[in-house]
Amino acid sequence: MNQVPAQYYEALEQLQAVDFVLVELTLYLDTHSDDLESINQFNHYTKERKRLKKAFESQFGPLMQYGNSYSAYPWNWSASPWPWEV
Numbered sequence: 001m002n003q004v005p006a007q008y009y010e011a012l013e014q015l016q017a018v019d020f021v022l023v024e025l026t027l028y029l030d031t032h033s034d035d036l037e038s039i040n041q042f043n044h045y046t047k048e049r050k051r052l053k054k055a056f057e058s059q060f061g062p063l064m065q066y067g068n069s070y071s072a073y074p075w076n077w078s079a080s081p082w083p084w085e086v
Helices: 006-031 035-061
Strands: none
Touching: 006 035
16 A cells, blocks of 8 residues: 555545534434525535545545546556545
8 A cells, every 4th residue: 555645634534524514414404404504504515525525636536436536547546545445
């Protein structure tokens, strides 16, 4: 496995924190569908997640397969580490 720089862990932790917020907001909005402030928070963190994902993938490679992440050339899905390996 390749040596993983500290920035990799920092970027992955930021993504995981935003993912946690989105899961919690989703659960809340499932029962409070008319809470405009929470919907606005959800949309804000959705944009932030997209920004963080793009930054992560441009530096460290794709996070997900099956059309959820682009691949660089050459095909780089076999390059490690995978996010779940660290």
